[in-house]
Amino acid sequence: MSSFYTATDHFVLLPALLLALFACATLLFDFWVFPESQRRKHLVWFVLMGEVFASVAYFRQHMFLSQHGGELQAFGGSLVVDQFALYFHWIFVASTVIAVIMSYKYFEVRDEHHGEYYGLLLLAQCGMYFLASGNELVVLFVGLETMALTFYVLVGLLKRDQRSNEAALKYFLLGALSSGLLVYGFSLLYGMSGSTKLREIGAAVASRDSGDTVLFLAVATILAGLLFKIAAAPFHMWAPDTYEGAPTVVTAYLAAASKAASLALMLRILLGPLASSRDVWMPILAGAALLSMTIGNIAAVTQTNTKRLLAYSSINHAGYILLGIVAGNQTGIQGVLIYTMVYVFMTLGAFLVLTVLCRDTTTGEDINDLHGLMRRSPAHAIWMLIFLLSLAGIPPTAGFIGKYFIFLSLIETGHYWLAAAAAVYVAVAIYYYFRIVKSMFVDKEETEMPALSLSLGTRVALAATGAMTLGIGIYPEPFVKFAQQTLR
Template sequence: MVTSADFLLLAPELLLLGATCAILLLDLFLSDQRRGLVHFLAIFTLIATGILTFRQGGAGALPDATAFGGMFIRDTASDVLKLVIYVVTGAAFVYAKPWLVDRGLFKGEFYVLTLFAVLGMMILVSAGNLITVYLGLELLALSSYALVAMDRDNRLASEAAMKYFVLGALASGMLLYGMSMIYGASGGSLDLGAIYSAAAADGDKTLLMFGVVFVLAGIAFKFGAAPFHMWLPDVYQGAPTPVTLFIGSAPKLAAFGMAYRLLEGAAGPLGEQWQIMVAWLAVLSLATGNLIALMQTNLKRMLAYSTISHVGFLFLGLAAADAQGYAAAMFYAISYALMSAAAFASIILLSRKGFEAENIADFRGLNARNPWHALLVLCIMASLAGVPPFLGFWAKLAVLRAAVEAGMIWLAIVGVVFAVIGAFYYLRVIKAMYFDEPEGETGPAPAADPHLRWLLSVNALLLLGLGLAWSPVMVWCQRAFGI
């Protein structure tokens, strides 16, 4: 029976849904000169939703609970992921505005689709039922497809959107096939708790394990893990840079939430079996991402392959299959979301109408042109490479430690080796900025948006600040898993 308490737990989601629909209607009546109102309303909506989520999860607030018969879960893990999703999405809005204005793409559709994608992520990280998982995943995916194709006059963007859509549909089919087998093997239940009980019971687990394999393939696709990474480089390169910034950061948090709900919340008793699969996905992702990234000259494509390698590191934590491993993986997902947003924002900073700073060569001589911007990019690349004392170093250390404590020393050694290899292609960007002579029209736009410059400065320096004081964030993640 549905009660008012169920709707109270969904208050942040309902607020975001109502506000997004209101923004959609308002945008119909706004002229292009007043389009900035949509920008501020979208950011205000995220702030209001974040406050409501924080009030639910703060001290003395609502305890962990479920709604609608267990279909929706509100706990510390979901609160942490949602709050970081709001922060990253809000930053994406600020980063995107000057780029969109310069190219005549400053439309309400960008904000509405992004907010609907955020709603899908919120549902996904709070899913307690296979139907809720699929509902959140498809809302996120369909919004992402449309965002990639937003620049209709760009052939590369349209091609990227088609590839994303076709491969995404294939992955959704695999996920649904796996869910159908899990449904049958668990006695006809869609509830993750009931599936967990069926997995823990005695009996033949062949069908259930077969379903978990297909579900894991769907999870790997959403992350962009090898060998399910085919869509990622083309989409990252072809999509408008602000869209790449968004889909390369916030959805990784939602993908982690999805993986945690399905692997631990539903298939936890089968951990010894799916642990090995996750470990080998990590190895394939580390090898594929790092080795192919070495050969890239396009920065967006290089960051796409680096994303695959970072997913491999995140999988080191998931492969541990215990509370410490999940906390380390969440810490890595949060760290990577902040680093990825800053990396793509640095491309936006140097771009202008008619010139997209997408190649590593475009960063040549940046230190001579603007030492401050070069320093910000240095902080970002050093953190992505895992150089101490930046945040990326502690994130890598956390997942490597989780792998060692879970008894997978071989996996930790593989991670260390590829961490060293991966540092090379980030150092190429630093070398281009500080030691190479500029070629042609490079450097930041003369009238770069002040909000963009200030936020990127905060974002990049935060990677250093959190690297020096990372413990509170890790404690926050550990608390989400009862450590």
């Protein structure tokens, strides 16, 4: 091993290498080995195999960390593996696996199946790896762009559907703007410290007083970029359009994994180099959180497209997650982590049910398409109910545990009014979630629809997301412990 690629470096980088390797191989396989469309399902297995390999690598890191504690730095501190990073890596693995499983059938039905899709999914996850593990501005930025570019393409994957084209374009334009703002903020951070390593930046930032204007500008532009990525108000405009236009499986993956990855980035930066300027960003985040909950809830009430409705609800969830960061103590960050995990599973689950509805005759996106689902397919209706209850935060589902921690941290830090507002919005949210419930359980379908048949993959994905949503809710102990361990 040469001096600039040590065994530690290899150990840390291995999961990303594997993901990239399998991504390239998937692309090649699509091109050389399985060019015929009916063989495409082998690609799914190939991706899953890649995930298994990556998981083994993650698991070894996990074991190493739990034995030795602390963190592993590689490449002179550019990459770091700690419990925090691993926590998010596991989330990425889980959501990618579920997304892959649910994708095959969906794209077949939409008759827009591209083998490149699977390679791109892995590449996106690769970008996410660097978002969670990167400890250096350039790595973070390029990682973020790798993920974002992949998503621009994935959103536009239904090339014959104008809505998909539009969604991709809008996402791209606003995403590029936000990346520009983010990198502008990064450049100021670099200017303040002369380094791109987060640790050194942290020292430089800490030496400035909190009224420093350049610091403020840096914080503002970086926050603008980050809030954009997690679809928090006032930078949420892209979310409803993009969620609606994108293929539903991509919407699910975008809503779940991309948001989790962006949150990892956000936490890394806010709790790392910018931790000392908390007074600067905390009020901004509190305002953004309130605005997100308000806009998300109010706009969701009138939506007739389920995907749009869930998009606004995800804006609302971004608000709750931000509140955890606003509280900012141990409990709050723990709450953010748990909320993120919970959010990933329930969101994937809810979109999964929507993809199942997608058939030749209907896209399953209009809220009326859910009519009579209870009669057509009780299992789906009940799973969807559980996901919606969880999204609303009703015990004993996982969503409650997430919200509980947010409330706990807010009260612990004395933000009573924020807590009260967040609590009232729980009740508002139930109103539009239960519009979906009403559509499924009460309304009758206009024309008799056949019962839904299920592929094995969908069954597995549904069972997995459902089990997690219920499991975290009923017995949260191991998950809470996991999150606590992450922060130690």
